[in-house]
Amino acid sequence: MKDEINCTELENLTRFLIALGDDSVIYSHRLSEWCSNGPYLEEDIALTNVALDYTGRARLFYQYAAKLEDNGKTEDDIAYLRTEREFTNLLIHELPINDFAFTMLRQYFMDVFYCLYLQALSGSKDESLSAIATKALKESHYHLKRSEPWIKLLAQGTDESRQRILRAQAELENFTGELFLMETWEVQLVDQGIAVDRSLIQLEWERQVSAFLAESNIQFTQTQLQVSGGRCGIHTEHLGHLLSEMQYLQRTYPGMKW
C-alpha cells in the first residue's frame, strides 16, 4: 500500500474513478442476474435496462481511468482481470439479489442516493467527471420513478409482500451507512473540488427515505454499527462468487473478443 500522503492528485483521481466504476459494474452484474428470472416479462426487460445503464456508467468511469493511467490497460482489464481484494466497490452493491422486494428496496435506496450524489458530482471541477455525472443523473431520475411505486405497492400490498420489504429493510440497514463514508484520498479530492463530500448528502438522503417509507408506515432504521470496508477491498463473502461468474470468460479464454 502506497503512503496516502504521497499519492499524487492523479493517483487519487484514478483510484476514485475505479471505485465508482466498481460500484457500477458490480451492481450492474447483480441486477443482470434477474435477466430471464423477472416476475414477468415486462419487469424483466425494465430491470435489465437498469442493469445496462449501470454497465454504461462503469464503462465511462473505467475508460477515463484507463486514459489517465495510460499504461496500455483497457476498461476490460480493469473489469475482468482484477481480484476480489482489488475491487473497491461499496458493499451494498455486491449483496445478492435475494428476493424481488430486497432488490427493489436496495434499488430505491440507491436511486435516492445517486440522484443526490450525481447531482452534486455534476458540479465537479473535473469536466469529464462532471459530464459522466450529468448523463447518469438522467438515468437515475428515471430509475427512481420506477422504484418508488414498487416500494409502495409491495409495502402496502399483501402481508407477504410487506413482510418481505421489512425483511429487506432489516438486512439493508447494516449497509446504507457506508454510502456516506470516505477514505483519506477521497477527502483530498473533495478538498480539490473534484469529488463530492458524501457526508453532506447523508442528511438529505435520510430525510427523503424516512419520509417516503413513513407513507407506507415503515420506520426507516440504520444500525449504529455499520458494515464497511469495501473501499479498502475488504468484502462480504458474496463478491468472490460474483467475480468468478463475471470474469469467467476472460479468465478461461484470455484476450477473447466478441
Place this chain on the structure above:
Amino acid sequence: MNQEYLSTYEVFVRSARGLDHKHVGSLHAENSQQALMYARDVYTRRSEGVSIWVVEAINITASQEEDVESFIEPMDEKKYRHASHYQLPDKIDNM
C-alpha cells in the same frame, strides 16, 4: 407475480418524424403509469419514439371478424363511391 392480476395495455408510439401514434404492440402492467414505463423500456429502447400512449385493452371497442359480411364488405360493393368508377370527359386530362 401472477400475470392474471395484471391488465393488458395496447401501446402506441409516435416517432420523431411521424405525426400520428402508431400501434406497436401490447404489454402487461399493474396500472397505466407502470404501463407507460414498461412501454418506454420494451418498445423505445432504440429511440423509436418521442411520445407514447398506452390504452388499457378493455377500453378498446373493436369490430368483430364474424361481422365482416355485413360490416365491411358492403363498402366494397359500392363502386360509385370510388373516383375510378366515373368516366372523365375528354376535355379533362388530369384529375
